[in-house]
Structures are given as structure tokens and as C-alpha cells.
Amino acid sequence: xxxxxxxxxxxxxxxxxxxxxxxxxxxxxxxxxxxxxxxxxxxxxxxxxxxxxxxxxxxxxxxxxxxxxxxxxxxxxxxxxxxxxxxxxxxxxxxxxxxxxxxxxxxxxxxxxxxxxxxxxxxxxxxxxxxxxxxxxxxxxxxxxxxxxxxxxxxxxxxxxxxxxxxxxxxxxxxxxxxxxxxxxxxxxxxxxxxxxxxxxxxxxxxxxxxxxxxxxxxxxxxxxxxxxxxxxxxxxxxxxxxxxxxxxxxxxxxxxxxxxxxxxxxxxxxxxxxxxxxxxxxxxxxxxxxxxxxxxxxxxxxxxxxxxxxxxxxxxxxxxxxxxxxxxxxxxxxxxxxxxxxxxxxxxxxxxxxxxxxxxxxxxxxxxxxxxxxxxxxxxxxxxxxxxxxxxxxxxxxxxxxxxxxxxxxxxxxxxxxxxxxxxxxxxxxxxxxxxxxxxxxxxxxxxxxxxxxxxxxxxxxxxxxxxxxxxxxxxxxxxxxxxxx
Numbered sequence: 001x002x003x004x005x006x007x008x009x010x011x012x013x014x015x016x017x018x019x020x021x022x023x024x025x026x027x028x029x030x031x032x033x034x035x036x037x038x039x040x041x042x043x044x045x046x047x048x049x050x051x052x053x054x055x056x057x058x059x060x061x062x063x064x065x066x067x068x069x070x071x072x073x074x075x076x077x078x079x080x081x082x083x084x085x086x087x088x089x090x091x092x093x094x095x096x097x098x099x100x101x102x103x104x105x106x107x108x109x110x111x112x113x114x115x116x117x118x119x120x121x122x123x124x125x126x127x128x129x130x131x132x133x134x135x136x137x138x139x140x141x142x143x144x145x146x147x148x149x150x151x152x153x154x155x156x157x158x159x160x161x162x163x164x165x166x167x168x169x170x171x172x173x174x175x176x177x178x179x180x181x182x183x184x185x186x187x188x189x190x191x192x193x194x195x196x197x198x199x200x201x202x203x204x205x206x207x208x209x210x211x212x213x214x215x216x217x218x219x220x221x222x223x224x225x226x227x228x229x230x231x232x233x234x235x236x237x238x239x240x241x242x243x244x245x246x247x248x249x250x251x252x253x254x255x256x257x258x259x260x261x262x263x264x265x266x267x268x269x270x271x272x273x274x275x276x277x278x279x280x281x282x283x284x285x286x287x288x289x290x291x292x293x294x295x296x297x298x299x300x301x302x303x304x305x306x307x308x309x310x311x312x313x314x315x316x317x318x319x320x321x322x323x324x325x326x327x328x329x330x331x332x333x334x335x336x337x338x339x340x341x342x343x344x345x346x347x348x349x350x351x352x353x354x355x356x357x358x359x360x361x362x363x364x365x366x367x368x369x370x371x372x373x374x375x376x377x378x379x380x381x382x383x384x385x386x387x388x389x390x391x392x393x394x395x396x397x398x399x400x401x402x403x404x405x406x407x408x409x410x411x412x413x414x415x416x417x418x419x420x421x422x423x424x425x426x427x428x429x430x431x432x433x434x435x436x437x438x439x440x441x442x443x444x445x446x447x448x449x450x451x452x453x454x455x456x457x458x459x460x461x462x463x464x465x466x467x468x469x470x471x472x473x474x475x476x477x478x479x480x481x482x483x484x485x486x487x
Contacts, residue, residue: 056207
């Protein structure tokens with residue numbers, strides 16, 4: 001194919017490309033303020049690139065399996081603890097009903113048809129890959145009236161890239177994957193049920209391919225020995241793709257230094273918490289001041305820098321050939337309107353050596369204020385232990401009281417007179433070393449554990465077993481009533 005079928009002519013000239021390039025130069029957040037003064041535009045090229053435009057229709061036959069979920073109940077036997085006899089835990093196989101999801105699969109088949117339109121494939125080799133992606137995938141929207149039949153007059157003075165990729169290679173290497181994705185989406189739209197699997201399909205397509213020349217302008221500028229490229233869509237100069245602009249590292253570092261006070265405030269907050277203090281509103285005020293200062297400083301520095309660059313851009317464009325027909329008096333008046341902006345106090349870095357340390361100290365003192373007010377009354381480890389003790393403090397239940405009594409009685413042996421007195425007070429009580437008493441104590445301990453874990457049914461069962469062993473123990477009766485009240 002020697003020539004393209006149609007073309008979209010450029011909608012702007014070199015003067016506008018200069019303006020677009022200059023606007024791009026001033027767009028960065030931390031772009032050097034002298035970029036417009038120092039940078040030199042070295043190249044301005046207008047290219048026409050060849051593109052295949054593929055459209056058509058497809059027919060597909062498919063088959064798959066569609067699954068429908070249902071719930072199925074089944075019974076299993078699990079080994080569970082049911083009691084405690086003769087100092088041994090008793091287990092039993094207990095039936096448990098469970099539920100599982102079962103999927104019933106059904107094979108299905110069918111057909112699908114649809115169309116695909118405007119599949120763009122680059123037919124040349126000049127553009128870098130990132131520019132191809134930007135230009136062909138993201139910015140191929142244009143009005144139909146912008147397209148016209150190819151005529152030689154449109155390419156005069158422009159670089160026309162020849163077709164260097166065959167139509168078949170363009171289809172196999174690029175367009176086929178896009179078309180198959182469209183077919184896949186159409187076929188799978190027939191999916192049914194809760195899940196699908198085993199998709200297979202075959203298809204045939206009927207496509208039409210045309211060629212079109214698309215305009216793309218290239219601007220190259222040099223700054224401090226390095227080249228920067230800018231690509232502009234030829235029918236819409238608002239769409240552009242360029243190399244990353246140079247960065248003024250000193251300006252970037254100065255903006256980041258503004259966050260030192262908030263960093264100091266965070267460290268002070270960690271220190272305060274380490275000593276058990278709760279800064280509360282002091283922390284809020286400290287973080288608000290330090291964080292607000294850093295963000296405001298950052299914003300004002302970027303705004304001031306952009307304003308300076310835009311002011312310079314305005315002066316350059318006001319004195320350019322675009323105003324050559326304007327009277328000198330009006331041109332001078334226009335230039336004079338572009339005045340240097342006022343530097344915000346937040347963006348002023350001349351006082352950093354005193355301002356940043358002072359603000360950091362103030363924010364740190366605010367964060368540590370609760371410590372200074374109450375005094376450091378404990379070491380870090382003691383403060384941590386105090387927080388732990390406070391977090392675990394809760395109301396003691398009757399069951400815990402009895403458990404504590406059992407533990408104390410086991411840890412501290414009674415004197416003979418005390419044992420004799422206890423026996424005389426309660427003739428129905430068990431002997432101190434009675435196996436039934438030991439078994440009841442073990443059940444009470446297990447009941448306490450279950451009670452703490454809020455397993456009230458299990459705790460009640462344990463206490464009732466203990467009651468069966470020691471029916472005259474009033475504490476056990478009280479605990480049974482307490483557990484019942486929780487259920």
C-alpha cells in the first residue's frame with residue numbers, strides 16, 4: 001500500500017507549537033524558575049504517521065459449563081468432652097450437623113455475534129512505545145469532519161513516515177488481541193448460574209482495513225546539556241505527552257524541610273505515650289500547627305514558583321511575534337501588567353535556621369506538656385505495667401471469689417486446730433483430702449475458665465457436677481444462680 005486513504009490535517013502552526021512548548025515548561029511543581037530563560041527550543045517537527053484502521057464484525061460459537069449452587073446438610077461425629085469422673089475427663093462421639101455448598105454443573109452451548117470498530121494499529125516504526133500508547137490508545141478521539149481524503153497539499157513541509165508494517169503483521173501482532181478481547185467479552189456475556197467453567201469458542205471475522213495519516217508535532221528543547229521531548233496531538237494541541245521536566249532539587253528540599261516540625265511532633269507523641277501520658281488536645285494542637293505549617297509552606301512555595309514562571313511566560317509571549325501588530329504603547333502596557341508576585345511568609349526560606357528549630361521545639365513542648373504538668377512519676381516500664389493493670393481491672397464474680405479461696409486453701413495449709421474447728425462447724429463437709437472434694441475443686445476451676453470465656457452453658461454444667469459432689473456447699477449454689485443470670 002503506497003499511500004494512505006485519508007488524512008487529518010494539522011490544526012495549528014509553529015507559532016502555536018512554541019506557545020504550547022513554553023506552557024509545558026512552566027507546568028511542573030518544582031520546575032526551575034529559570035527554565036524559560038535558559039532552555040533553548042532546538043527542534044520543531046511536524047510528522048504524519050501511518051495508521052491502520054480496522055473495523056468489522058464477527059460470528060462465534062461457544063460451549064461452557066454453568067454451575068448452580070445449593071446447600072446440603074450432613075452429619076459427622078465429633079469427639080467432645082462430656083464430663084469428669086474419678087479425676088479423668090470423659091469423652092464421647094457426638095453427632096454434629098453441618099452444611100456444605102454443592103454445585104450442580106450443566107453443559108451449555110450457543111452463538112454470539114457483534115462488531116468491532118476503530119482498532120488503531122501503528123504502521124510505522126518512528127514513535128517510541130510510550131508515545132504510541134499515548135497517541136493511539138488514549139487520544140484517537142476526533143470528529144468525523146476532521147478526516148478528509150488524502151491530498152498532497154496537506155503534507156507540504158511535513159515529515160511523512162512511510163508504511164513499514166504489513167497489514168497482516170499489524171493484525172496478527174496488535175489488532176487480533178484487541179478483537180479477541182471484544183469477542184471474549186461478548187461470548188462470556190451469555191454466562192448463567194452462580195459460576196462458570198470450561199469456556200471454549202471459535203469465531204470468524206469479516207474486517208475492513210483502511211489507512212489514515214494522523215498528525216503529531218514534536219518539540220525538542222535543551223536545558224543545561226540535556227534534551228527534553230514533547231509530543232503534541234496535531235488536531236488537538238491540548239493533548240500532549242512529554243519527558244519529565246527538570247526538577248530544582250534545592251526547591252524540593254526546601255519544601256520537604258517544612259515538614260520537620262511535624263516529624264518532631266510525632267516523635268514527641270511517641271515519647272509521651274511511652275511514659276504513659278495522654279496528650280489529648282495538646283497532641284491535636286501540636287499536629288495541627290506543625291502539619292498545617294508544612295502543608296501551607298509546600299503549597300505556597302509551589303504557587304509562588306509557578307506564578308513567577310507564568311509571569312515570565314506572559315512577558316515572553318507579550319513581546320513575541322503574536323503581538324507584532326499591536327502598537328508599541330499597548331505592548332509596553334501589556335508587559336508592565338506582569339509584575340513579580342509577593343513572596344508568602346510561609347514560602348520565605350531566609351529564616352529557616354531560626355524558624356524551623358523554634359517551631360519544632362514549640363510543637364514538641366505542646367506534645368510533652370502532660371508529662372511536665374503531672375511530672376514523671378514512674379519509669380517507662382512501670383507506666384506500661386500500670387496501663388496493663390488498668391486495662392485488665394474488672395469486677396470480681398462470686399465464682400472467682402470461690403476459686404481464689406480454693407487456691408489460697410491449697411497454697412496455705414490449715415493448722416490442726418483450724419481443721420478441727422472447720423470439722424466441728426460443718427459435720428457434713430468432706431475430709432480435706434477427700435477425692436470428691438478434689439474432683440469438685442477441679443470442676444470449679446474448669447467452670448471458672450469457661451465463665452471467663454463466656455461459655456456459660458459449659459460453666460453451668462461444670463458447677464452442677466460440682467454441686468452433685470458437694471450438695472451442701474452454699475458457694476456452689478450461689479455460683480449456679482450467678483451463671484444462670486448470665487444466660
